[in-house]
Amino acid sequence: MARYALLTDIHANREAFEAVLADLERRAVDRIVVLGDIVGYGPDPGWCADRTADLAEAGAIVIKGNHDAAVESADRAMNAIARSAIDWTRARLSQSQSAFLARLPFTATAGDMLFVHASADHPKDWIYVTSERSAWPSFAASTARIIFCGHVHVPALYSCDMASRCQSQRITPGRPVPLIRSRRWLGVIGAVGQPRDGVAEAGYAIHDADANELTFRRVAYDNAATAAKVRAAGLPETLALRLLRGS
Numbered sequence: 001m002a003r004y005a006l007l008t009d010i011h012a013n014r015e016a017f018e019a020v021l022a023d024l025e026r027r028a029v030d031r032i033v034v035l036g037d038i039v040g041y042g043p044d045p046g047w048c049a050d051r052t053a054d055l056a057e058a059g060a061i062v063i064k065g066n067h068d069a070a071v072e073s074a075d076r077a078m079n080a081i082a083r084s085a086i087d088w089t090r091a092r093l094s095q096s097q098s099a100f101l102a103r104l105p106f107t108a109t110a111g112d113m114l115f116v117h118a119s120a121d122h123p124k125d126w127i128y129v130t131s132e133r134s135a136w137p138s139f140a141a142s143t144a145r146i147i148f149c150g151h152v153h154v155p156a157l158y159s160c161d162m163a164s165r166c167q168s169q170r171i172t173p174g175r176p177v178p179l180i181r182s183r184r185w186l187g188v189i190g191a192v193g194q195p196r197d198g199v200a201e202a203g204y205a206i207h208d209a210d211a212n213e214l215t216f217r218r219v220a221y222d223n224a225a226t227a228a229k230v231r232a233a234g235l236p237e238t239l240a241l242r243l244l245r246g247s
């Protein structure tokens with residue numbers, strides 16, 4: 001058992017990634033899990049791929065996201081902005097960085113936990129978990145007691161009881177939620193590098209498997225610096241504005 005730091009949707013945002021890594025360093029974390037979308041949208045894909053590869057080397061679990069997959073083969077379901085950012089990203093990754101992303105698995109497990117980027121029922125279809133209704137297929141497809149995903153960029157927590165009733169659970173950053181054992185749990189972890197809930201801070205979470213508690217966290221970072229890099233790179237302006245607004 002251990003304390004797990006859950007990171008997702010880094011999106012080539014070096015400043016947010018560094019702020020989260022500095023924050024978790026102070027919190028006695030035993031293992032880091034990255035739930036995908038290391039690149040895409042942001043201005044530092046190479047740096048973020050290298051840093052994540054270093055974490056993997058040191059024992060982190062790293063999962064593939066839809067943007068990571070789109071580096072290898074274009075995703076026709078992506079909107080025009082995401083697609084243009086991926087074309088920009090692809091041209092800036094070294095062969096070894098692209099190969100690292102291509103090698104990532106779609107799911108992984110540890111103890112009673114399942115890790116996946118999007119909905120666990122069809123991990124390669126990149127389905128968003130945004131409601132009790134869309135949380136249910138993940139529970140149905142898996143026997144894991146706890147599932148962690150990302151992809152949505154808005155933190156959320158769902159639980160499922162013995163009668164398969166799904167319920168959304170209120171979360172407050174910094175306040176631990178006991179993942180009581182009579183229910184199953186699905187944590188949608190907030191984005192490190194592109195929050196969309198109106199809070200312009202990096203998001204991540206810590207799961208203490210011994211205490212059986214999940215804590216969502218927010219960390220301020222220099223989003224103005226990242227937005228300036230987005231503009232200097234010639235990436236779409238909305239990607240800079242998103243970082244400034246957090247939505």
Ligand code: ZN
Nearest residue numbers: 009037065151
């Ligand atoms: Zn994402």
